[in-house]
Amino acid sequence: SAVISQKPSRDICQRGTSLTIQCQVDSQVTMMFWYRQQPGQSLTLIATANQGSEATYESGFVIDKFPISRPNLTFSTLTVSNMSPEDSSIYLCSVDRPSTDTQYFGPGTRLTVL
């Protein structure tokens, strides 16, 4: 398995502010992924973060709203910018483990925007 930690685990934020979520992995990985899970919903991929290159965003997600950094092979951040109540969700990072052909998920960051 993979040991993935996220900070913060939860936060309550005011409309119009920004929050940066951190994801740390216990070993080097090529790609890290960021997902969003809206209340009572399934997961939706936001973007793929490769070290040394710009993140690749899925349809419906843009860099200005969700800027991502990937400074090294064990760490990534996702910023949720200019937040609105519609951004209230759980944000999860994930990584592949080729040795097990499995994608593992972090514990998630539960964000509430008032």
Added chain:
Amino acid sequence: ELKVEQNPLFLSMQEGKNYTIYCNYSTTSDRLYWYRQDPGKSLESLFVLLSNGAVKQEGRLMASLDTKARLSTLHITAAVHDLSATYFCAVDKGSGSRLTFGEGTQLTVNP
């Protein structure tokens, strides 16, 4: 665009009974994943299925994959209360492990 559909979305079962959750997907894919999510928790990996005809079993859960039919099943045998959770299937979009998830099946096992 890849679409992944699960059914049923809600399942209430009695302990000791058997049932199957279905996962259909719309385009060819290399791999299919099953995850479990408990309330307020993250996702726990259950199975990854890599080829047509693949079958994997762990305890009371068995997953299978038919790539020709674009269908995976998660079979529950002799359900117990501890299996109550939401189960998601997810399909690799085919480039770089980007996953598309089904809607999830909320399973409740009643004593």
